[in-house]
Amino acid sequence: MNSEDQSLELKIDAIKRELLKLGPLQPGSLSQQYNVCGKPGCRCKADPPQKHGPYYQISYTRRGKSSSRFVTRAAVPLVKQQLLNYERLRELVDRWIELSTKLCTNQVAELKCARKKPASGASD
Numbered sequence: 001m002n003s004e005d006q007s008l009e010l011k012i013d014a015i016k017r018e019l020l021k022l023g024p025l026q027p028g029s030l031s032q033q034y035n036v037c038g039k040p041g042c043r044c045k046a047d048p049p050q051k052h053g054p055y056y057q058i059s060y061t062r063r064g065k066s067s068s069r070f071v072t073r074a075a076v077p078l079v080k081q082q083l084l085n086y087e088r089l090r091e092l093v094d095r096w097i098e099l100s101t102k103l104c105t106n107q108v109a110e111l112k113c114a115r116k117k118p119a120s121g122a123s124d
């Protein structure tokens with residue numbers, strides 16, 4: 001194994017260690033909403049309107065299926081961290097794939113080189 005391969009493997013090992021540290025993963029995004037209610041004379045229909053909210057909502061799509069749910073204001077910091085964990089996962093996996101692809105290419109090239117070397121005393 002050459003020194004570039006060793007360096008790639010060290011970087012991949014570091015990524016694997018980072019992955020082990022990741023907390024719960026939440027794909028998607030957090031949005032804020034302001035709503036209007038049906039109560040007559042409510043402040044949300046005043047001029048200017050004072051809508052209700054903000055309400056926080058998390059939305060995500062998995063396997064082609066979209067989901068969303070409301071989260072309380074108290075849960076917002078936790079949800080933000082969960083979303084960051086997921087983003088971090090994606091970054092780490094992308095980086096892993098990038099490094100690993102290089103490593104795979106090198107390994108195949110090295111195999112070719114090794115086979116080109118004349119074997120001592122061998123003949124067809």
Ligand SMILES: [Zn+2]
Binds near residue numbers: 037042
């Ligand atoms: Zn209202």
